[in-house]
Amino acid sequence: MQLVKVEDKRQVDAFHQLPYIIYKDDKNWVPPLRMMVEDVFNLKKNNALKKGNACRWVLYKNDELVGRIAAFHTSGYAGQFDQLTGGVGFFESIDDQEVANTLFDTAKAWLESEGMEAMDGPINLGENFFNWGLLVDGFMQQSYGMNYHPRYYQQLWENYGFQTYYQQFSYHLNITSPDLPERFWKIAAWMSKKPGYKFEHFRFKKCEKYITDFIEIYDKAWNKHDNYKRIDRQDLRDMISQSKLILEEEFIWFVYRDGKPIAFFMMIPDVNQLVKYFPSGKMNLLKLLRMLYLKRKKVINRCRVLVMGVVPEFQKSGIESAIFYQLRQVLLKKDWYDEMELSWVGDFNPKMISIFEAVGGKKMKTHLTLRYLFDRDKEFKRSSIIVD
Incomplete structure (x- = not known):
């Protein structure tokens, strides 16, 4: 070889x-x-x-x-x-x-x-x-x-x-379906109107503000877990810049309590439903224009949840369900989207798994993050579970 x-x-x-x-x-x-x-x-x-x-x-x-x-x-x-x-x-x-x-x-x-x-x-x-x-x-x-x-x-x-x-689970659901758990949506509607809370979606013109809020929430939500690593502001800038043509402002949400950021949610359209029409994997201006044309023709009917975070003191308060309530209103207007993929959640995060199941998600895919220790005599430890 x-x-x-x-x-x-x-x-x-x-x-x-x-x-x-x-x-x-x-x-x-x-x-x-x-x-x-x-x-x-x-x-x-x-x-x-x-x-x-x-x-x-x-x-x-x-x-x-x-x-x-x-x-x-x-x-x-x-x-x-x-x-x-x-x-x-x-x-x-x-x-x-x-x-x-x-x-x-x-x-x-x-x-x-x-x-x-x-x-x-x-x-x-x-x-x-x-x-x-x-x-x-x-x-x-x-x-x-x-x-x-x-x-x-x-x-x-x-x-x-x-x-x-650790294992990574992906859930699928139609968030606009009338068959989703009624109790969940009642709690979500009540929580979304509770005094002192503000829900707003991302806007490119306020990008730096939202990056700051994202980092603050992320650090508080994840800094006690062994998979935590500090997010670099420039990494987020780069990701948003590179994805600007496909991002939907109403697919990214922030929650504030008395003006302080406490939760975020980020979702993107499934661009693979466009990319599959360009099997070479190479992109040029003509192909980019055709991709944008297909997007306007509403070829994409699936969106993918990238990340969701809630600061610890507001977890289990119903904030997560209230975010889904905001998204449901958006997707009822954008009714060509009939599938949401919640991907991914680690097996170390049972609280988020419970939320995905409560909203009606069905587990559809499993990925594994694997580890190889160079010292073969060293004890192998799995990722720790996030606890309250």
Whole structure:
């Protein structure tokens, strides 16, 4: 086998060509936009790289392209665990354990040389909203930013020695359905009109204000959990800037109590329902204009919830249900949206799982975040449960 570091245009092309080999007969797979993947490895586009490093490879066997992988680490992610932990992602391989082991060994050796003591995967170099987790259940067309994999990948990862650090569940529902739990909506309507609370949706013209509020809520909601890492303001700016053409202002909500931010909710249209019409994964001005045309034609009927957070003292107060009440009013107007994907919630967060089930969500997909400890004698610990 021949392992080649991705350093020139030829190998970048090979890196993007491989998924078309792996998924050539899989109608559920939607090719990611090439520019979005390349932005991950671009220091000028990905702020996370300024606090870390990344490397990627492609693998040939008998002159045939058979695998690829990327390895990376950032100071924000590595230092939050018992051991310095890097990441691997963008893994693709034929159904061959030797090929997979070669890729994993390569990533492990590089991460060790960078001072890491463990690796998580398949994860992304940046926020966990996108390209995070190994699909093991729910082999359907994935929404935008969600990983899709062949069924045999789980065996390749686990045979190497990766273990489940946590499970990620995705729920689906039609929030406008009259069959959703009546009691839930009564509580939601009551809570949304309670004195002292203000609900408002995002506006681009006040972007910096909402970024500040988002960070404040996020830090308070997550800083006691071992998956917490501080969000960089510039990362949020970049994400909003890169997604501006597809974001809907009324899909992002903030809640305030006596003027102080206490909760947020962020949802995006499922752009994969447009991307599938451009199977090359390459984008140009003409394709972009056609994509915008299709969006105006209301081709997208699904939206994806990216993240939701409530500061601890207001959890279990009904705030979450009140946010869904606001969204329901929006989607009743935008009635071409008939499916909402709540993705994803970790098994370490039973409170949010209960909310997704209370609103009528049905579990449809499961992804795994896996971990491999370089010291094979070290005790493996799963992610801790969020408690009150």
